[in-house]
Structure formats: structure tokens, C-alpha cells
Amino acid sequence: MFTDNSLDINQHLRRRKVQDLVAYCRKASMCKDPIDIGRAAFRTTLNLLSNIIFSTDLRDPYEDSGKELKELVGNIMFEDGKPNLVDFFRVLKKIDPQGIRRRMTHYFGKIFETFEELIEERLEMNRSKHDDVMDVCLKINKENPDEINQAHIKSLFLALAYRSKGLKF
Known part of the structure; x- marks a missing residue:
């Protein structure tokens, strides 16, 4: 999926996502709206990756819909980076004294x-061919x-998503 050959094949997707980003910035500029560069970059990266895997955008660049997912992923990264007492005292594993496992379970569930x-949507579409990772x-x-x-x-x-750094900021 991320070999040189497949990256060349997907060049048109990268180009389209950059064009979408430029169009978003142009529209925001015309409306004199501020642009959150971090959020715009996150949406662009997320939509590029989702197009390779699912052949669809997960988030609309003109909506604030990417905010929820970005916060969700940010929370996962924050929890993953915290020192966890359970790592040092295995006897506490079932207790989960800091609630890290409980929160991570919730985030990954979302x-x-x-x-x-996305899978159910694709199955309802009678397996129309997109030749993406999901189809395979x-x-x-x-x-x-x-x-x-x-x-x-x-x-x-x-x-x-993790391997491609699509979920890291």
C-alpha cells in the first residue's frame, strides 16, 4: 500500500487532496475566516489516507466534522503517552487505578x-468495485x-492508519 509503485499510482489522489486544501484556504480567505492550519492539515491527511483505504473522504473540509475525530485521536495519543502505574505494578492491572484502559477502550470503540x-456502507452498495484496500x-x-x-x-x-502516521500529528 505504501510502496513506491503504489504511491506513484495514487499520485492523483494526493494532488486532488492538495487542490481541496487550497480550495478550502481560498474559500476561507474570501470569507475572511481564520484558518486552523493544524486542523486543515489533519483533515487533508485523514482524507488522503481514507481515500486510499476506503475510496471516500472521512471528513468534509468545509465542515467542522474533523474536530471530533482529531480530538479522539489526540486523546488516544495523550493517554498512550501517560506514565501508567500498571506498567510498573502489574498487580494493579485489573483495578486500572488511573482509568487509562477504560478511556482507551472507549476511544478505540469510537x-x-x-x-x-464504512464497512456496512460498502456491503450495502452490493460490493461495488473501488479497487481499494477495503475491497481486497x-x-x-x-x-x-x-x-x-x-x-x-x-x-x-x-x-x-498508525503505520502510515495518518493518526499522528
Whole structure:
């Protein structure tokens, strides 16, 4: 997915996302609205990655819809960076004294809900061909459900997002 060849193949997507970013900045400038560069960069990166995996934008650049996901991912990164007593005192694992595991479970649950919605949408579209990562996963799932199920697919999407740095700021 992230080899030189596949990056060359997806060059048109990167170009389109940059054009979308420029159009967003131009529109905001014409309306004399301030531009949150961090949020705009996050939406652009997220939409580029989601187009490679799902063939769709996850967030509309003209809406504030990316804010929730950015905060969610920011919370995950914040919790992941915290020192956790459980790492030093394993006996506390079931107690979760700082509530880190509970919050992380909630945050990842929200991300998996988003992936679930995208998978269900694609399945309802009668498996129309987009030739993206999701199509490949769903094809394998259809041919051999024991090899890969929807939980595996959602975990793969999360791993791809982290591996590609799509969820890091």
C-alpha cells in the first residue's frame, strides 16, 4: 500500500487532496475566516489516507466534522503517552487505578464504530468495485470468512492508519 509503485499510482489522489486544501484556504480567505492550519492539515491527511483505504473522504473540509475525530485521536495519543502505574505494578492491572484502559477502550470503540459504518456502507452498495484496500479485505472475507473477519479488517485499518502516521500529528 505504501510502496513506491503504489504511491506513484495514487499520485492523483494526493494532488486532488492538495487542490481541496487550497480550495478550502481560498474559500476561507474570501470569507475572511481564520484558518486552523493544524486542523486543515489533519483533515487533508485523514482524507488522503481514507481515500486510499476506503475510496471516500472521512471528513468534509468545509465542515467542522474533523474536530471530533482529531480530538479522539489526540486523546488516544495523550493517554498512550501517560506514565501508567500498571506498567510498573502489574498487580494493579485489573483495578486500572488511573482509568487509562477504560478511556482507551472507549476511544478505540469510537474509531471502530466509524470503521464499522464504512464497512456496512460498502456491503450495502452490493460490493461495488473501488479497487481499494477495503475491497481486497472484503473479497478475502467473502471467499474465506475463517481467514479474515470484520474484526480483523477493522484492526487492520487501525494498524494501517498508525503505520502510515495518518493518526499522528
